[in-house]
Amino acid sequence: MNKIIKITVLSIGHLLIDLEGIYLINKQFNDYDFKYIAFFFIIYNVIAFGLQPFFGYFADTKNKYLHFVIIGSILPIVAIFIKDVGIVAIIISTVGNAMYHIGGGVISVNLYPNKAAPAGIFVAPGVIGVFLGIFLASRAFSYEYVIAVIGIIVIVLIFIIFRGFELKSEYKKINQNxxxxxxxxxxxxxxxxxxxxxxxxxxxxxxxxxxxxxxxxxxxxxxxxxxxxxxxxxxxxxxxxxxxxxxxxxxxxxxxxxxxxxxxxxxxxxxxxxxxxxxxxKYKGFAFGLTTLTLVIAFLPKALGISxxxxxxxxxxxxxxxxxxxxxxxxxxxxxxxxxxxxxx
CATH class of the missing domain: 1.20.920 (Histone Acetyltransferase; Chain A)
Structure with missing residues (x-):
């Protein structure tokens, strides 16, 4: 039951991280010209997903997954309150996004070794977060404080649930192939x-x-x-x-x-x-990051207008x-x- 609670909270956190990032960039859409928003969107994807292998490798070598989860949860909340500074807010949010994906993803997988289920349970809520981020940003009401309060509650829950937590990283020997x-x-x-x-x-x-x-x-x-x-x-x-x-x-x-x-x-x-x-x-964070980098590359034709x-x-x-x-x-x-x-x- 304790493991289920942990992965549930991490999954909800993933939903919020994606919601916060997409909400931020869509709110900025109302304040900046389209060319700037297009540039911001590219930066968002490059940092949040394209640079995850590097964040992952660092987390793997230093075993800082829980630190990544905490810092990754805080940065996007900070970013939505400084959205007026444009690209700076985007960078802060995307760094947090990348860190949370790596930390939360690896911890989730390690909770249930040799099982694929945790990977899906952790990643799946992200699509809901993206949808809600777009939807809430399109409303006249500003949801920054609502999002921040929910985000802080999740951070507190992570602190409580993972207090004294030691990550037992079980991994197989890397094969020659x-x-x-x-x-x-x-x-x-x-x-x-x-x-x-x-x-x-x-x-x-x-x-x-x-x-x-x-x-x-x-x-x-x-x-x-x-x-x-x-x-x-x-x-x-x-x-x-x-x-x-x-x-x-x-x-x-x-x-x-x-x-x-x-x-x-x-x-x-x-x-x-x-x-x-x-x-x-042991390079699980790096592995996680490789998949997101690949997705960025796969979406490039569409981003460049190729259809x-x-x-x-x-x-x-x-x-x-x-x-x-x-x-x-x-x-x-x-x-x-x-x-x-x-x-x-």
Whole structure:
């Protein structure tokens, strides 16, 4: 029960961290020209996600995960109260975002060694935080104090729950083929990120459907690891990808197909995150950061205005990438299973 409380509080903290960062940049949208906001958004993603491998490596070598959680929780709260200083507020918020992701992610995974479920449980609430950040920033009312009070309550809870906490970092020996496994995992992450950035739904600009889509993504990320632990990573991950492909394509017109497809599509998130963390020994924070850096790279084409027009190219690209991602996932899990058997010998 104590572990469940810990991971629940860390997950709520993750929701708040993403909410605070997105709320900040969307509030600034009202005060700055679009060109500045576009620049701020790039800075936000580069620091918050692109630099996570460096934050992760530092946390790994110094074992400062809980420190990262505390400092990472405080900085975004400070940032929303100094939003008028523009880029400085963005940098403060994003540094906190990166630190919290690394600290909270590694602690969550270490609470339940050899399980993918914690990765999904910790990461999943982030999509809700992003949605709420955009939604609250669009309201006339200023929510800075409300967000700050909730954030401070969570920080106090973290202090209380983790008082005297010592992180027992259990990790496996790094295998000789780890480079191959890491590259293959990052390819899956890149494929998932690229597909996610290119998907088109005609029904998406509707608040109710937006909420349902967020819920579907949340549930997919949340339950992917849980189901993977129970039924197998190959079975759940590959099933999720293959089934999601036709549903996502049909989802261009039909919302129910798109929503179910989004749920299945996100099953692989927790599985791939766990596998990369599990294969980099004590460098779990660095591993976590590699996945976020890969997502930033995968979203670059979309950020640069590159898109695929709806039609044959759109359909074929999605299908080919899903099949490729499924094959790569099969290879990764097979290699990981082989390594685990060798360790037992």
């Amino acid at each position: 780890f480079v191959k496994i890491i590259i293959l995992i990052l390819l899956i992450v890149a494929i998932r990120g690229f597909i996610g950035s290119m998907l088109m739904f005609t029904w998406k600009d509707n608040t109710v459907y937006d909420i349902l889509l967020v819920a579907a993504i949340f549930l997919g990320k949340f339950f992917g690891g849980i189901l993977g632990d129970k039924f197998g990573f190959k079975e759940v991950g590959i099933f999720g990808l293959i089934v999601s492909a036709p549903l996502l394509l049909l989802g261009y017109y039909w919302s129910i197909a798109g929503l179910i497809g989004a749920l299945f599509f996100n099953f692989t998130m927790a599985i791939t995150l766990f596998l990369i963390i599990d294969n980099l020994g 695929i027009s709806f039609g044959f190219t759109y359909y074929s690209t999605i299908l080919i990438l899903v099949v490729l991602g499924s094959y790569i996932l099969y290879r990764v899990v097979s290699l990981d299973e082989k390594n685990n058997k060798l360790r037992e010998c």
